[in-house]
Amino acid sequence: MLAQKDSQLEPIQFSDIIAAASAEAITFFKGLSRQSQLNQLAVMGFLILITWGISKLARAKMRDWLRSLTGRPKWQLRWLLQIEKRLWLLLWVACLWGLYLVLQQITWPSRSYLIGIIARLGTAWLAVGFAARIVHNRFVRRIVTWGLWVYITLYYLNLHIRAALFLDSLSITFGDFSLSLLDITKALIVTGLLFAMARTTSVQATNSIRRNEDISPSMRVLMVKLLQMTLYTGAIFIGLKAVGFDLSGLAVLSGAIGVGLGFGLQKVVSNLVSGIIILLDKSIKPGDVISLGDTFGWINTLGARYASVVTRDGKEYLIPNEDLITNQVVNWSHTNSFVRLDIHFGTAYSDDPHQVRQIAIEAADSVDRIHKGKPTVCHIVGFGDNSVDYVLRFWIIDPTDGLTNVRGAVYLALWDAFKAHDISIPFPQREVRMLAESEMP
Template identity: 60%
Template sequence: MEKEILPPEVGSLIADLWAQGMRLVHMVVTPGWRQNQILIILGLMVLAWLLRLLTASWVQDWTRARDGWPKWRLRMMVQLRRRLALIYFAFGIWVVYGVMQQVTWPSRSYIIGIVATLVTAWLVIAMLSRLVQNRTLRRILTWTLWIYATLYALELVDDVERFLDTLAVQVGTLRLSVLTAVKALLLLSALLVAARLGTQATSRSLTGNDDISPSMRVLVIKAVQVLLYGLAALIGIRALGFDLSGLALLSGAIGVGIGFGLQKVVSNLVSGIIILLDRSIKPGDVISLGDTFGWIDSLGARYVSVVTRDGREYLIPNEDLITSQVVNWSHTNKFVRLDLKFGTSYGDDPHEVRKVAIEAAKNVARVLTHPTPPVCHIVGFGDSSVDYVLRFWITDPSDGLTNIRGNVFLALWDAFKANGISIPFPQREVRVLGDAPLAAAEREAV
C-alpha cells in the first residue's frame, strides 16, 4: 500500500485553490455577465488611474496650503494622496455595485461585490497600519491582514485555518501550530499598538497638567508604559498556549542573576525611581556634574540625558546623580549669582570704580536689577592693582553662563575706558648687577 505524499487537508486546500483559479480563468474567457463584471472592474481601474493623474497635483497644493493643521492630519493627507487611485477605484466600484444591485439580478454583480470588499479592506488596512511605527512589524501586520481579508472575501478562511492548524509542533503537553502563532502575532501587534497609543494619550494629558510636577509626570508615564507593555507581552505569551504559572519556578534563578550580573542595571533603575520620587532633578533643570554643565533633556529608566551648550548630549547613569555631588542651578528657583573678579590701578578712586562697575552690569541684558541688583566690593590690595569682585544675578542659567560673563566683562571694559579707569598689568624692571661696571670700562677703552 502506497503512502500518501501530502496530508488530506493539504490536498483538499490545493484542490480548492486550483478550482478557484480555473473558475476565474473560465469566467474571463467565457462571454456573459461574469466576463462583463471583469471588464467593468478593469474599466474602473483605468478611470481611477486617470482621475489620479488629473487631481494629484491639486490635492498636493491644497494640502501644502493647510498651515494651521496639526502634523498627524497632514501625515494622513499625505497617505491619502499616495492612495488616490485606490480611493477613486473603491468609491467607483461601490457606486457601480449599488446601482447593479438595484437594476439587475444580484448574481450579476457578485464579482464586483467581492472586489469592492477586497479593495475597501486593503485601503482600511493600509491606513490603519500607519499607526504601527516599527517598519518590520507594520509590514508583517499589513500582509497578514491583507491575506486574511482576501481569504475572507473568497470564503476560504475555514479551509486555510484547518490547513494551518495541521502544521503544528508537539512539545510535551504544549501543541503549537502555525495558526496559533499567527493569531498570537496579530493579537500581540494589536496590543502593542494599543499600548503605544495609550502611553501617548497619557503623556499628552499629563503634559498640560500644571498641578503635577515634571518629575511626577515622567514617573506616571513610565509606570503606565511598563504596565501596558507588560500586559501586552503576558497576553501574547498566554495566546501562544504557554502556562504562565511555570514562570514562578524561574524567579529564584532570575533573582540570583540580578544579584550578581545586573547590579549596576538594577542600581540605575532604583536610582531613577528615587530621582523621580524625591524630585531632586527634573526636565529643564540646569545642573553641573564634574566637568559637565547643561540642562536636563529627559529622564530615562537607566540614565539622564544632559544637553550642554555646545550641543553634546551626555547620558549620565542615574546612580551617579545619587552618589555624586550634583549642582542643580534651578532646583528650588532659577536665581543664580555669578561673580566676576577684576582689578584697577591704585590711582583710580575705588568709590568711582565700584559705581561705574555696578552701572555697567545693570545695562547688560539678562542681569537682574530687581530685587537683587548688582554689587561690587573690594576684596584685596594686590601687587599691581586694587582687586574687586562684581556680583550679579540671573534667572536663565539654561541660556549659558560663559556668554553672560563675557558680556559683563565687555561692559566693564567700555565703561572703564569711557571714565578713564585703567586696568593694570604686572610690570617688572630688570637691572644687571655684578660685572656691569667692568664691562662698561672695557667698552670705553676700546
Template identity: 60%
Template sequence: MDAEIAVISEELARIWALLRLQVQNLALPSRLWQLGVVAALIVAAIAFARLVQPRMREWMRGLENRPKWQLRLLLTINRRLKLIFFTIFVWIALWTMRGITPYPSRSYILAMVASLALAWLAVVFAVRLVRNPALRSVVRWGLWIWVTLYLLGITDEVGRALDRVAFTLGEFRLSLLSFLKVIVLVSVLLTIARILSSTSAERIRRNESISPSMRVLVVKMLQIGLYGAALFAALRIVGVDLTGLAVLSGAIGVGLGFGLQKVVSNLVSGVIILLDKSIKPGDVISLGDTFGWINTLGARYASITTRDGKEYLIPNEDLITGQVVNWSHSNEFVRLDIFFGTAYHDDPHAVRRIAIGAASGVARVLSTPAPVCHITGFGGSSVDYILRFWITDPTGGLTNIRGNVYLALWDAFKEEGISIPFPQREVRVVNDTLRVETGADRDNGP
C-alpha cells in the same frame, strides 16, 4: 509525526477543493462578463491614479505646515489611489447592476470583489496606526489574507490546517495558528496601548500642578504598565500558558541581570532621580566639564544641551554617583563673582560705588538681590576687589554675562578716571664697579 502530516494533507486537500469550487462558480458563463467588468475597472483605476497622483503630490508640497498626522494620511491616500479608485468604481458598478436586475447571481462576482476591495482599503488605513514599518507590513498582509479567506468562506479549514502545524515542549504547545494570532493581537493591543499612553502623557505633561520630574515618572510608569498589560492580555487571549514559561523566564532573567548590570543600574538610577526630584527637566547643571540644561530624562540617560548646541547623553548612574552642580535646584537665583583690582591712589569707597552702579546697569543682572562689591586684599600692585551679582537665567550663558559686566566696569572706570594697574618691575644695579662688557671691549682685549 506521520499521523500529523496525514491530517495536514487532508486539510490542505479540503481547502484546495473549496478553492476549486469557488473558481468553478466564478467561471460560469453567466458570470464571465463580470470578470471583464472587473478587468476594465482595474484599467480605469490605474489610469485615473496615474493622472491624479502627480497633481496631488504637487499640491501636497504646499502643505508642509500641516500637522504630521494629516500629512501621513494624505501620503497614504496618494500611494493607494489605485485601490481607492478601484473600490469606488466597483461599488458604483455593483449598485448600478443591482438597480438594473434584481437577481443577486448576476452581480455575484462584483459583490465579492467590491467587498474584498473595501476590506483591503480599510486594512490599509487601519494599519497606519502601527508605527514600525516591518510590523506594519506583517499586520497588513496578515489582515489582507484573513479577510480574503473570510469572504471566501474557508477560514475554518485554513485555521484547522494551521493549528496542526505545532511545536510541543512538554506541556507547552505553540501552533502556527496561535503564533499568527499572537502577532496580530500583540500588534493591535500595543497600538492601542501606544495611543492611550500618548494621549495620557500629553495630558500629564500639560498638568502644571505636577512637578516636571513627577510627570516624567508617571508617564514612564504608565507606558510600562500599558505595554506590559497589552502583551500579557494578548498571550492570555490566545491561550498561551504563561506558567510553563516561568522557569525559562527566570533563567533568562538571571542571565540578563549579569550581562546588563549597567543597563539595570541606569534604569534604577533614573527612577531614583525622578523620585527624589534632585534633577528635573529644565534644570541647569554642571557635571565635570559639561555645563548645560536638562532637556529630557530618559529611562537610561539624561539629555543635556550645552550653550554651543551640543547634546550630551549622560548615563543616569553618573548623575547619582558623581558630583553634580545643580544651578537651579532649590531656586532660580544664581550668583556670579568677578575679580578686579585698582591702583592704590584711587578711593576704594568710590571704586565700590562705581562698580555696583556699572553692574546694575547690565541686562540680566538682578536689582534684587542687588550687586555687592568688597575689598579682598592689598596686592603687590593693586587693591583687589570682588564684585558679586545675581541672575535667574543661567541657560542664557555665564561667560557672556561676565564679559558684559567686565565691559561695563571698563567704561565706568575710564569715565571716572579709575586706573587699573598692571605689574611693573624695576631693576637696580647696586655695585657700581661692575661693568657690562660690550662687544667692542672684547675686541680691544685687555
C-alpha cells in the same frame, strides 16, 4: 506554555487539508469559465484601466494641492497623503460598488456575484490600510497589515477555516507543550494591535500629563514612565493570553531573569533604580542646570537608564543615573534659579577705592541679565603687589542662558566705566637698568 487544545478534536492530516483545498480551488476556477463570470471579470478589468488613467491625472493635481497647504495639522496632511497614495484603489472600489448596486436592480444576482465579492474585498483592504496607520512602528505595521489582508481574503473566499487548519497542523510538540504556526500568527497580529492601542493611549495621556502645570516636572516624567511600562506590559500579557498562552509558565522565566539580573545586569538595574529615586526625591528634574565634574549644562530629559545633559556648545552628554546618585552634583537651580557670580579685578593704588566700588556696582547693574532684586556688592579683598584687589558679586536668575557670556558682559561694562572715569587697571611691569662698564664687578 500553551493552553491544551480540546482533546475531542480529531487529528487532521496535512494531506487531507491539501486535497480539500485543491478540490475547492478546482471548483472555483471551473465556475470562472462560465460566461457570466467571464463577463464580470472583463468589466472589472475595463474599470481597472479607466480608474487607473483617471487616478494618474487626479494624483498629479492632488499632489500640487497638498504642496500648497500651509498651517494645517500634521495628522490631516498625513491622512490626505494616504488618500493620494490609494486614490486608484478608492476609485476602483467606488466604481465596483456602483456597478454592483445597479446590476442587483436590473439583472439576476448571480450576474453580479463576483463583482460584489471583489468590491467587499477591496473595501476591507482599504479599511485595513487606513486603520493600520495608527501603528507607528513600520515592522509591526507591516505584520498587522499583511496578516489582516491575508485573513480577510481567505475569509471572503471561504478558505479561512481550511487555512487555519493548515497552519494549525504545522506545529512543534515537546511533551505537553505545543506551538503551531497558527498560534504564532495570531500572537503577532493580536499583540501588534494591542501595542498600537497602547501607544495611542500613551501618547494622549502623556500630552495631558505634560500640559498639567500642577504636577512637578519630575513627577510628570515618573508618571509617563510608569504609564508606558504598564500599557506595554499589559499589551504583551493580554496578547499572549488572548491566543491561549498559559502565563503560569512565566514563573520559571521570571526566576531565570532574576538569576541573570544578579550576575550580569547589576549596572542596568542600578541605573533603573537610581532613575526612580531621582524622580521620587526631585533632586534633579528636566530644566535644571547642573555641574558634574567638567560637565556643565541643563537637564534635557530623564530616561530610565541615563540623564541627557546639554551643554552650551551643543554637546549632549548621556550621564548614567547611578553617577547622579553616587557623585557630587552641583544643581544650580534645585530650589530656585538664583545664581551668584563673582568677578575679581584690581585698580591702581592712586584710585579712590570708594569711587571704584560705586562705579563697579553701577556698571554691573547696567547689564540686562543682572537680577535687580538682590543687591550687587563690591568689596576690597586685599592689597596686592601691583593693585588694590576687589571682588564684584552679582546675581542672575537665568543660568540656562549661560554663565561665561554674562561674566564677559560685566567685564566689558567695567572696562567702559573705568575708561570714562580715568581709573586704571594696573599690570606687572619690569624695569631693566643698564650698568656702566665701570660699575660692573
